[in-house]
Amino acid sequence: MVREKTIGRLSLYRRLLTELQGEGPKSVYSHQLAARAGVSAAQIRRDFMILGYSGSPAQGYEVAKLLDSITHFLDAPESQGAILVGVGNLGRALLAYFGTGRARLRIEAACDNDPKKIQRVIHGCHCYAMVEMPEVIRRQSIRTAIITVPAPEAQAVANDLIEAGIRGILNFAPVRLHVPEGVFVENMDMAVALEKVAFFARQHV
Amino acid sequence: MVREKTIGRLSLYRRLLTELQGEGPKSVYSHQLAARAGVSAAQIRRDFMILGYSGSPAQGYEVAKLLDSITHFLDAPESQGAILVGVGNLGRALLAYFGTGRARLRIEAACDNDPKKIQRVIHGCHCYAMVEMPEVIRRQSIRTAIITVPAPEAQAVANDLIEAGIRGILNFAPVRLHVPEGVFVENMDMAVALEKVAFFARQHV
DNA sequence: TATTCATTGTGATATTTATAACAATGTTAT
């Protein structure tokens, strides 16, 4: 009953609403948010049905209440952290990105099997050895992981993560992971994405 | 008539088939490829309908012919290049990734507005000044761009790229770009992706 | 040769996702 696409958009709306809030407005209409999000106003209203919060036809939605509703729906009661495995080129970029100022969902720990990286702090995040990983995950109740190890290592790393209690994986390795029922995997396949863009760049002449 | 999801999967199949080819087999059944791709066998056969190449019920698909068919369908007759704008943390990681050994779709040029980066070669890719960008795009007939500049800069950069002839954008900035009809945009929104994973990590207990 | 078998290609069907349509609401202008 929970639509996958809806979850992604709610996360987007939250970010846009937070930006909007900084600009002043206390309320917003669906068509205004739609313009920023690049979706239709009907899509927005439909997505909001799941929240249990209603706007008014006259004032639209109160930004603060809307943000509360989305956060209540999306987030865990206690703040949630993620662990990143593979502190290479991409892993470091992600640590820089998700480290700075995001209270919501932080990368709380990193792991690598390269002795040169272990026990060092990279972009404010401690890098543990792989043997420490299960302990870190259990201690900090982490359920979400980011995989940025080379493709041939990804499945083994995923297995270890799941064994340690991880239930959601954001996978950047260009491999389709085999995971048991109940584990959610989102693939960020950049090579596929770029080829798709190149294809459609050619279609509409 | 061309399904967006199908294009993405064809790109994935091509990569998997190339790997498979290296392992020896000259032919493959839909269910074998399906296992690697993490999709159903029926999905694969349906996707292949668009190619105009048929396998045989007895031997399955000839890997070499299948690869030819996919490449003929996906790729431009002449090889296509991409330009990357914003040589920061993420941009450099992407240059490293798309530079090494990918004949198919290379990042042929990079741009930045930071004087410290301009006219330098980063991971084998020349970094041009922004004023040179339109000239580079026209000279090398580039139609695909990757945006890795800070969010507030992304729309302006997109406008300039489109003005210069770009028709497809892979956008990493957490902003929804407004583009004219006929320009294809694929958003790689990692913050949204991570929140989605965190959400579903919590669903299946 | 006839039979068995796993597989293909594709029409039919189901599910997911997006759009359209409109009564209900409540504010504003007259």
Add this chain to the structure above:
DNA sequence: ATAACATTGTTATAAATATCACAATGAATA
């Protein structure tokens, strides 16, 4: 007070996407 209006919430409809089902194929076996 009332008519005009823009917007909401939700139902109805459409479009995109995925799965199912099975006749047709042809190699392998008896």
